[in-house]
Amino acid sequence: MAFSGFGDMFFVLLQMICVIIVVAYLITRTKSFTQVLDGIFSWKGQATLVLLFGALSIYGTESGITILGATANVRDLGPMVGGLACGPVVGLGAGLIGAAYRFSLGGFTAVPCATATILAGLFGGLIFLLAGRKFIGMHGAVLFAVCMEAFHMGITLLLCRPFDQALGVVEGVAVPMIIANATGVFIFAFIIGNLVAERQTKEERDTFLSELERKKAELKIAHDIQMSFLPERLPEVPGFELAALSLPAKEVGGDFYDAIPLPGGRTALVIADVSGKGVPAALFMALSRTVLRANSLVPRSARDAVGEANMLIAEDAKSGMFVTLFYAVADPANKTITYVNAGHNPPLLFRAGGGRPTGLKGTGIILGVMPEAEYGEETIHLASGDLVLFYTDGVTEAINPGEEQFGEARLIETVAGSLDRPPAEIVERIRDAVMAFSGDEPQFDDLTLMILRVV
Amino acid sequence: MSGHFEITEKKAGTVDIITVKGRLDAGSSETAQERINRVLDAGGRNLLVNLCDLDYISSSGLRVLLATLKRLKADGGTFRIACAQPQILEVFTMAGFHRIFSLSPDEATALAGFPAGP
Numbered sequence: 001m002a003f004s005g006f007g008d009m010f011f012v013l014l015q016m017i018c019v020i021i022v023v024a025y026l027i028t029r030t031k032s033f034t035q036v037l038d039g040i041f042s043w044k045g046q047a048t049l050v051l052l053f054g055a056l057s058i059y060g061t062e063s064g065i066t067i068l069g070a071t072a073n074v075r076d077l078g079p080m081v082g083g084l085a086c087g088p089v090v091g092l093g094a095g096l097i098g099a100a101y102r103f104s105l106g107g108f109t110a111v112p113c114a115t116a117t118i119l120a121g122l123f124g125g126l127i128f129l130l131a132g133r134k135f136i137g138m139h140g141a142v143l144f145a146v147c148m149e150a151f152h153m154g155i156t157l158l159l160c161r162p163f164d165q166a167l168g169v170v171e172g173v174a175v176p177m178i179i180a181n182a183t184g185v186f187i188f189a190f191i192i193g194n195l196v197a198e199r200q201t202k203e204e205r206d207t208f209l210s211e212l213e214r215k216k217a218e219l220k221i222a223h224d225i226q227m228s229f230l231p232e233r234l235p236e237v238p239g240f241e242l243a244a245l246s247l248p249a250k251e252v253g254g255d256f257y258d259a260i261p262l263p264g265g266r267t268a269l270v271i272a273d274v275s276g277k278g279v280p281a282a283l284f285m286a287l288s289r290t291v292l293r294a295n296s297l298v299p300r301s302a303r304d305a306v307g308e309a310n311m312l313i314a315e316d317a318k319s320g321m322f323v324t325l326f327y328a329v330a331d332p333a334n335k336t337i338t339y340v341n342a343g344h345n346p347p348l349l350f351r352a353g354g355g356r357p358t359g360l361k362g363t364g365i366i367l368g369v370m371p372e373a374e375y376g377e378e379t380i381h382l383a384s385g386d387l388v389l390f391y392t393d394g395v396t397e398a399i400n401p402g403e404e405q406f407g408e409a410r411l412i413e414t415v416a417g418s419l420d421r422p423p424a425e426i427v428e429r430i431r432d433a434v435m436a437f438s439g440d441e442p443q444f445d446d447l448t449l450m451i452l453r454v455v
Numbered sequence: 456m457s458g459h460f461e462i463t464e465k466k467a468g469t470v471d472i473i474t475v476k477g478r479l480d481a482g483s484s485e486t487a488q489e490r491i492n493r494v495l496d497a498g499g500r501n502l503l504v505n506l507c508d509l510d511y512i513s514s515s516g517l518r519v520l521l522a523t524l525k526r527l528k529a530d531g532g533t534f535r536i537a538c539a540q541p542q543i544l545e546v547f548t549m550a551g552f553h554r555i556f557s558l559s560p561d562e563a564t565a566l567a568g569f570p571a572g573p
Binding site for chain 2 (some may be wrong): 004251253275278279321322324342343344345346361362364366369370371393397425444445446
């Protein structure tokens with residue numbers, strides 16, 4: 001295309017820019033290009049890129065503006081970008097294609113133009129290597145384009161004879177060529193920069209999401225383990241009424257309760273709170289429960305059952321895991337319960353006659369801390385209508401939005417007002433009272449309750 | 456969320472002193488554990504935890520103290536707790552912790568209980 005003024009020239013340049021934008025967008029979205037961004041240099045991918053950038057170089061030649069037999073063009077753009085973004089193989093390959101095409105057209109500047117195009121790809125590729133096998137970024141790329149085109153003009157002056165004619169051509173095309181190529185490289189650099197940022201954001205988001213998924217799955221597993229180790233149904237306890245409830249917190253704490261039928265019509269009742277949360281706590285809960293069950297089935301005293309269980313648990317307890325536990329054997333024949341309290345918050349005994357409840361205080365250290373620990377046991381006589389409330393600290397330590405704790409006083413008040421109700425109903429009333437108290441405050445810890453009443 | 460919680464560190468000779476204030480519960484115990492572990496990772500073998508201004512401790516808090524004790528015992532270090540308030544002592548007693556931890560009424564007494572430095 002011959003040009004007759006700056007207006008026409010800029011119109012042609014604008015057209016060129018539009019094409020470059022589209023081509024840049026398409027090339028950077030190819031699999032071959034994104035592979036290179038990931039540092040994967042397959043022969044097939046590189047060959048594809050050579051062809052794409054080579055084709056861009058040919059387009060650069062074809063779209064040029066002819067002045068005195070030489071053309072202001074963006075032939076060097078494809079090889080430059082190919083080299084800068086994809087390394088010397090792609091740069092040089094594209095350069096050779098562009099150069100071969102240019103050379104075949106012949107003309108006064110064929111040799112310097114073809115040489116410059118090859119060198120554009122090669123230098124771009126070397127810069128890629130110097131930058132640590134990555135794209136150097138927008139500023140460097142544009143600066144390189146300016147220098148490369150100035151160099152292109154330089155070798156034209158050096159190689160073309162007569163010099164006067166060469167000078168005439170260079171004077172005509174130098175400024176438009178530098179501007180056009182720099183603009184082209186700018187467009188590519190901009191789109192590549194965008195692509196890199198976009199991919200990074202996506203990667204960060206993906207990592208975050210998969211981390212979130214993993215955590216959710218872990219919580220679900222912990223929850224499932226915990227639930228599968230709670231009794232589905234409480235056994236019938238002759239002479240007693242029994243009800244229990246466990247509400248695991250979102251980040252499971254590892255509470256459990258159990259009721260184990262023993263020989264002679266007796267029943268072992270257990271409430272426990274494992275320290276820690278998540279899968280480790282849930283597994284520790286499963287271990288503690290199983291060990292305790294196995295030990296309570298061997299005929300022996302309550303304190304021996306707990307002592308033996310503690311020894312086994314302590315041997316397994318790593319990283320400070322422990323479990324607070326209240327273990328009570330209810331004996332309907334003698335109307336007694338015999339209990340061991342291993343560091344658990346004291347269950348409350350409400351006498352049928354009324355009055356303040358008494359706490360069934362500790363008789364030994366929490367389980368899992370001292371393998372040789374010894375435990376004491378206490379026996380209390382019960383009368384008809386007496387009620388024992390077992391609970392974990394998730395109940396009394398539930399907080400409201402004002403950061404007040406539910407506390408023992410509210411718990412006692414709730415139970416004292418419902419003593420004539422069936423245990424299952426009292427359990428529900430306590431749960432409702434705690435829920436109402438906490439309001440929107442998330443449940444931090446498992447909340448577990450068990451009520452035993454003498455018929 | 457959990458209420459007020461603050462943890463600070465200082466050094467007295469060879470003893471690292473960590474002061475825990477406010478509530479040591481499920482919400483804050485992880486932070487506390489990390490801070491203590493950092494001190495131990497840095498080679499601290501004499502650790503004093505000051506609980507003068509600790510208002511509340513939950514079972515997660517007990518776990519932090521227990522894990523610290525276990526780790527220091529395994530490494531041949533010394534761990535002392537100073538200045539636990541009555542409500543904290545009650546929890547310690549309930550859990551049986553008073554039998555396994557060295558408890559001192561104040562920081563100075565606790566410091567005197569550490570082996571002399573090099």
